[in-house]
Amino acid sequence: MACGGPAAVSSQLSSPVKDRLMSLQDNVKIVTTQLTSGSSTRQHGSVFSRAKYWSDLVSRANLVSDWCTKLAVFFSKPPAPKLEECGPVIHGIENSILALVSVYYSLPPAEGTTLNKEVQKSVIDILNGVETLSTIIITNGCNCESDCLKETGGVWNSCERISQLSKDNKAATLRIFINNLQLLRDACSELEEVTTGDGMDELELALGDGPCNDDDDVTGGSCDLTDDDKLLIQSCTRLVKCCPEGVANISRSITKYGDVTTSDGIEQLDAAATIVMTISPCVDNVVTSLYPPINQPVVMQSVAELKDKMLVLVEKCRNFEFCKAAHFLNLDDMKKEILDSFESISKH
Template identity: 30%
Template sequence: MASAAGAGRILAPPVEQLRHLAAQLRLLLPGVRVGEARETTEEFNPEVFWRRLNEAAVKVSGEATTLTTVFSRLPVPSPQETQRICEQVHVAIKAVIAVYYSLPKDEGITLRKLVRSAAVDIVDGMAQLLEVLLLPPAQSPENSDLISCNSVWVACEQVPKIPKDNKAAALLMLTKSVDFVKDAHEEIEQAVEECDPYCGLLNDSDGDNSDSHNAENSVLGFPSNQDSYWSEEDQELIIPCLALVRASKASLKKIRILVAENGKKDQVAQLDDIVDICDEISPSVDDLVLSIYPPVCHLTVRINVKVRMSCSVTVFLSLNLELGWQPASYSHPLVSALH
């Protein structure tokens, strides 16, 4: 934003100024998502960094409150007052981004990702607020401006909760991976328990000829809903897949415990590697679970197991041994489940 209007300069109407600011914030987002740490000769001071980040988040939260208060009622501010408010919002957002850029890579990629995510949420939340304030009253849902402002507040309030070092950040991400795999495991186990190939086939005695034909086939032992149940061949394939999902969950829990008990804060790169591999295992498990829902494509299931899961597990184990947290003879549950 321009710092001040020149003499005789005609300012844009308030709505246009808000639209311009929203567009500027949207243009900042791609740079934040891929932004690199800025080179500096100053020694990194964690206490200063976190204080500055917290202060910047508080400032943005206050500016969001001002925007909501001023522009959600009539009359709207003058162009001059709107310019002042927009400049303050822009400065506050840039301050958050600048603090994020000051976090060096050697503090940990996992930690940087968390701080980056917080910065993105703050910028995106502010842009959303501006866009809602631009809507005509007839198109703006009741209190939608307050809801959007609340998203900015929530993003700012999350800043003090960010882990303060890479080990803590790694533990947070590992916990999320464990929870993700746990949910996938519980979902597929419930589906297996509830599976009944004959469910709903014999309940409608008043059906048409097609229904009668289906019921006849069912009585003969040939269910007609093959797309919604597992055949005997499918069930034979599901058993080892479930074992693999359970083993993945157990392995992620174990590595989280190992990181908590044996991981050191100065093992920055190793912890980042562990998190990266676990991030691969979680979606691999999700893909595997999705692929064993009926109708089952056996080739897809085997590809998910042999290609995605095997690759992730191999690197996972090599990192585990590289860190010296387990002896080479350690029997890993994923190894047995893959064979």
């Protein structure tokens, strides 16, 4: 909601208060930059306790939330507070942020890159919320109660999400797999709508606005799906379907056999998470390439890239202990289906 109306004198911030808030804003930016760049030094304790780590992280996040609530109350309506009134609260926010970040840095890298990135993102979300809250107050003083309370709610939500984070690298990796699996299933659904629908109308419905939605056909090709186009889409759909099926089976393997008690187990989980995140963008490229007018060289380039990424996933999985232990996972069959699907596409 935009802030409007002339401000009363008592609602404007004094120079000392504004300067103090700007100092808070600058300090938060510095910490955020350090977190993003990884320039700060990690703490190295002798023993790491997961239970203590998560208890401490949640409690520090709650402190940030509490202090931000107090700040919002001060500035939610006139009169604007004096520095001696709001200064201790601003100081409390700074201390709680430093405590939160300190706990984050006590998470050893050996616990897993995937887990570390998930926690890092959530802590940065909190810092961004605090920075935005301070910006609103600096810009509008006490004239934007709704905006101030709305952003405070955003900080609350970010702080509450800390308790919902993955607690180890196995859970963090599974979260990556589940999120990507949903994206892959959505892509399959889109292509199935195209192949079972009636030409262009179904394509527009499934894929959204495409080049043929414009009045002028700038591509110079036909916007109608030919019979060959439909057969090509069906063949591409077969390859795309290999992706969620394979990812789902590997996800089952991680659920049952993923190991976070050894460094090798944790590293293998990280490797799996890194690879699976490359699959969905390739599937998106395949789907996009099937907009009419279909350019077959572009389609072939996109499906070749997808095939290569899936084969990398298959071959890497051969060395992962959680895949070796999963008797229900047949990587040879997966590879054969990928290659057969690609060969079918290549015949068009």
